[in-house]
Amino acid sequence: MNILVTGGAGYIGSHTCIALLEAGHSVIIADNLCNSKSETVMKIMDIADKEVTFCEIDVTDAEAVDIIFRNYKVDGVIHFAGLKAVGESVDKPLDYYYNNIVSTLVLAKACQEYGVNRFVFSSSATVYGDDKVPFVETMDLLPTTNPYGETKAMSERILTDITNANPDFSVSLLRYFNPVGAHWSGLIGETPNGIPNNLMPYVTQVAKGKLKSLRVFGNDYLTVDGTGVRDYIHVVDLANGHVAALENLTEGVHIYNLGTGKGTSVLELVKAFEEANDIEVPYEIVDRRPGDIASCYADASKAKRELGWEANLDIISMCRDAWRFEKNYTDFVESK
Ligand code: NAD
Ligand code: UFG
Numbered sequence: 298m299n300i301l302v303t304g305g306a307g308y309i310g311s312h313t314c315i316a317l318l319e320a321g322h323s324v325i326i327a328d329n330l331c332n333s334k335s336e337t338v339m340k341i342m343d344i345a346d347k348e349v350t351f352c353e354i355d356v357t358d359a360e361a362v363d364i365i366f367r368n369y370k371v372d373g374v375i376h377f378a379g380l381k382a383v384g385e386s387v388d389k390p391l392d393y394y395y396n397n398i399v400s401t402l403v404l405a406k407a408c409q410e411y412g413v414n415r416f417v418f419s420s421s422a423t424v425y426g427d428d429k430v431p432f433v434e435t436m437d438l439l440p441t442t443n444p445y446g447e448t449k450a451m452s453e454r455i456l457t458d459i460t461n462a463n464p465d466f467s468v469s470l471l472r473y474f475n476p477v478g479a480h481w482s483g484l485i486g487e488t489p490n491g492i493p494n495n496l497m498p499y500v501t502q503v504a505k506g507k508l509k510s511l512r513v514f515g516n517d518y519l520t521v522d523g524t525g526v527r528d529y530i531h532v533v534d535l536a537n538g539h540v541a542a543l544e545n546l547t548e549g550v551h552i553y554n555l556g557t558g559k560g561t562s563v564l565e566l567v568k569a570f571e572e573a574n575d576i577e578v579p580y581e582i583v584d585r586r587p588g589d590i591a592s593c594y595a596d597a598s599k600a601k602r603e604l605g606w607e608a609n610l611d612i613i614s615m616c617r618d619a620w621r622f623e624k625n626y627t628d629f630v631e632s633k
Contacts, residue, residue: 298323298372298415298543299322299369299370299371299372299373300322300323300325300373300543301325301365301366301369301375302314302324302327302375303326303327303356303375303376303377303378303400304327304328304356304377304419305324305326305338305349306326306330306333306338307332307378308476308488308532309377309473309536310326310375310377311333311340312480312532312533312535312536313375313377313539313540314341315341315345315480315485315536316533316536316537316539316540317375317539318341318347319345322540322543323349323350324349324350325349325350325351325371326338326350326352327352327356327365327378328351328352328354328378329353329356330353332381332490333488334488335353337485338351340485344480344484344485352365356376357395357399358403359406362404362407363407363410366407371411371413372413373413373415373416373543373546374408375539375543376400376401376417376418376419377419378396378400379400380396380397381445382445382494384443387443390444393448394444397445397449398451398455401418401455402455405459409459409466414465414467415543415546416467416468417469417542417543417546418452418456418469418471420453420471420472420552422474422528422554422556422593423446423449424438425472425593426438426439426440426441426442427439430560430592431558431594432472432593433554433596434552434554438450443588457550461550464548465548467546468549468550469542469543469546469551469552470553471555472552472553472555473556474527474528474530474554474556474557474594475495475527475529475556476530476532477495477496477615477619478532478614478615478618478619479532479619479621479622480532480533480622483621483622483624483625484625486532486623486626487619488626496527497529497566497616497619498619499511500567500570500619501570501619501622501623502623503578503579503580504576505623510579510580510581511578511580511581512583513563513564513567513580513581513582513583514585515582515584515586515589516582517585518585520560520562520591520592521562522562522564524562525590525591525592526592526593526594527560527592528556528593528594529557529566529615530556531608531614531615531618534557535555537606538553538606538608541600541604541605541606542600542604542606545604545605551603553599553603553604554595554596554599554600555595555597555600556594556597557594557595558594558595559594559612560593560594561612566612567580569612569613569616570616570619572613573620574616574617576620
C-alpha cells in the first residue's frame with residue numbers, strides 16, 4: 298500500500314516509516330519540520346535502503362494536502378503530525394487546538410474526497426485520565442486536564458462520528474502508553490528541544506553529563522517503591538503496532554491500547570538503565586509534579602487478540618537503545 302505518513306520525520310513517525318518500508322509498503326511523508334529535521338528522512342532511507350517521498354507541508358493547509366492526494370495514489374493515512382508537549386499546551390491552547398484538530402479535519406476531508414478509507418490516528422493513554430489501572434479500551438474517557446489531552450479526545454470523537462456516518466471508512470485509534478528507546482542502528486531516536494520533560498530522555502542526558510542529576514518527582518505514591526509507574530514501550534514495537542493496525546483494518550472504528558501491559562516505576566527504570574549500560578544515573582527525590590498520576594499501564598490484550606500484535610522488547614532493550622542513540626547524537630543542551 299502507499300501510505301501517507303503525517304509527522305513521519307518525527308520520533309514515532311520515523312520508526313513507523315521504517316517498519317512500513319520493511320513490510321513492503323511505500324511511504325509519503327508529510328511534515329512541516331516544526332519539531333524534526335529533514336536529515337531524519339535521509340536516515341529513514343539509509344536504514345531501510347528504500348526511497349520515500351517527502352513533502353514539506355503543513356497538514357493544516359488544505360490546499361497543500363489536496364495536492365498530495367491529487368498527485369499520489371494514497372491507500373491509507375497514518376496521522377502522527379501534532380504538537381505534543383502537555384505543559385506548553387496549557388500556555389498555548391490555541392496553537393494546540395488549531396494544529397491538532399484542524400490537521401485531523403483536513404486529512405479526514407481529503408480522505409473522503411479521494412475515497413481513501415484507511416486512517417490510523419495517534420492517540421494517547423492520557424484520554425483515560427486517572428481512572429483505575431490497567432486501562433482498558435472500553436473505559437469511559439475522563440475529562441483531561443490539559444488542552445493537549447483534549448485534542449486527542451476530540452480527534453477521537455471527530456473520527457468516530459465521521460466513521461459512523463460513512464460505513465466504508467475505517468479508523469484505528471491507537472492509544473500509546475510511554476514510547477521510549479530508539480532504532481537499534483542508533484541513527485534515529487528522540488530529540489527533545491531544550492530540557493526534556495519526559496523521563497527517558499532526561500535520564501539519557503544525565504548519563505551523558507548534559508544534565509547534572511535526575512529529579513524524581515515524588516516517592517510517596519501508592520506504588521511498588523513510591524515513585525510513579527508507567528507502561529514504557531519500545532518505539533520499534535510501537536511502530537510495528539501501526540503496521541499491524543493498518544494491515545488488519547476493517548470498516549468501523551477500532552480502538553487499541555499500544556503498551557506492554559507492564560508497569561515500571563521511575564526508580565526501576567533508573568536501575569534498569571544503570572544495569573543495561575553500566576553507567577551511573579545520579580538522582581534526587583523532589584516534590585510530585587503537578588498533574589501526574591501514580592500509575593498508568595495498559596491492558597494490551599485487545600491488540601494481541603485482534604491484531605496479532607504484542608510488544609516484545611523489554612525495559613533493558615529500551616534503555617540500551619535509548620543510550621546508544623544519545624551517545625551518537627551531537628546536539629548540545631545547556632546543563633541546568
Ligand atoms: P514528534 O514531535 O517527534 O513528531 C511529530 C511530527 O509532526 C514532527 O516531525 C513535527 O514536525 C510534525 N508536525 C507537527 N505539526 C505538524 C503540522 N501541522 N503539519 C506537518 N507536520 C507537523 O512527536 P512524536 O513523539 O513522534 O509523536 C507523534 C504523535 O504521537 C503525536 O500526535 C503525539 O501527540 C502522539 N503521542 C506521542 C506520545 C509520546 O510520548 N511521544 C504519547 C502519546 C501520543
Ligand atoms: N518523571 C520524573 N522525573 C522527570 C521526568 C519524569 O520523575 O524528570 C516521572 C514522572 O513523574 C512520571 C514518569 O517519570 O512518574 C513518567 O513521566 P513522563 O513525563 O516521561 O511521561 P508521562 O507519563 O507523564 O506522560 C507521557 C507523555 C504524554 C502522554 C502520556 C501517556 O509525555 O504526552 O505519557 O501515557 F500523554
